[in-house]
Amino acid sequence: MAEGARDRVRFEEEALALADQVYSVARHLSGSKEEAEDLVQETFARAFRSWRSYTPGTNLRAWLMRIMTNLNIDRGRRKQRSPDTQPLEEGDYYLYNRLSDSISDENPQEDQVLRRLSQNDAVKALAQVPHDFRDVVVLVDLGDFSYQDAAQILDIPIGTVMSRLHRGRRILKQELADSVVESA
Amino acid sequence: MTLPIDDPCAKCEQMLQPFLDRELTQAERFEAERHLDGCAYCRKRYRFEEKLRMFVRMAAVEQMDPKLKVKLAALRTPL
Numbered sequence: 001m002a003e004g005a006r007d008r009v010r011f012e013e014e015a016l017a018l019a020d021q022v023y024s025v026a027r028h029l030s031g032s033k034e035e036a037e038d039l040v041q042e043t044f045a046r047a048f049r050s051w052r053s054y055t056p057g058t059n060l061r062a063w064l065m066r067i068m069t070n071l072n073i074d075r076g077r078r079k080q081r082s083p084d085t086q087p088l089e090e091g092d093y094y095l096y097n098r099l100s101d102s103i104s105d106e107n108p109q110e111d112q113v114l115r116r117l118s119q120n121d122a123v124k125a126l127a128q129v130p131h132d133f134r135d136v137v138v139l140v141d142l143g144d145f146s147y148q149d150a151a152q153i154l155d156i157p158i159g160t161v162m163s164r165l166h167r168g169r170r171i172l173k174q175e176l177a178d179s180v181v182e183s184a
Numbered sequence: 185m186t187l188p189i190d191d192p193c194a195k196c197e198q199m200l201q202p203f204l205d206r207e208l209t210q211a212e213r214f215e216a217e218r219h220l221d222g223c224a225y226c227r228k229r230y231r232f233e234e235k236l237r238m239f240v241r242m243a244a245v246e247q248m249d250p251k252l253k254v255k256l257a258a259l260r261t262p263l
Contacts, residue, residue: 012260122243
């Protein structure tokens with residue numbers, strides 16, 4: 001096998017080994033399973049075509065995510081370009097306070113409070129977070145990327161990563177609080 | 185009138201995310217820890233937040249369809 005072909009095969013194998021992680025992020029960047037599957041296929045098709053632009057030894061997972069988030073934006077996914085920056089009324093204790101309010105035990109344990117949320121609530125709440133915030137929450141909190149990686153993947157300043165992350169998490173918690181009230 | 189920032193619990197609430205992200209300066213972290221040592225109200229909410237993050241992370245994991253894996257492998261350049 002020629003040198004170049006060997007490098008390519010190695011690249012393809014390393015990339016495919018990350019497919020589950022790429023899919024998991026894609027699933028929460030897009031609105032449905034079908035969209036996520038399309039996005040992952042496009043991502044790998046593009047990655048396999050442009051494998052020469054990847055520098056061996058650098059973070060391949062981040063490289064794939066960058067292709068994926070760019071494709072996702074190119075697909076015209078988002079209508080709202082600049083995220084809404086109105087202050088949120090509720091602070092970071094809001095979800096806990098809302099959930100513990102309706103527990104009869106006056107001094108509930110955190111686990112007891114947390115049990116009021118279902119897995120399904122969490123997935124649905126995440127889907128309600130506006131895209132610009134969700135991208136950052138998904139990369140950092142679910143994908144375990146550092147702020148620095150997330151900034152490079154999304155091509156935004158690190159300060160923007162931090163502010164979107166904080167706000168995105170708060171929106172997520174508000175959505176979670178609403179989901180419990182609606183299902184009650 | 186008291187500004188919210190004079191309320192130590194409100195201040196602790198504002199430090200929740202950067203605290204868990206290990207983003208606070210050492211001085212800020214000491215301040216938060218000192219408050220948490222004496223405040224069960226905030227301590228509980230901090231512990232809740234930690235567990236919530238874990239919970240969301242676990243809830244969000246979704247296996248991909250094995251058929252997709254086959255499709256991805258088929259995208260490789262033929263030898």
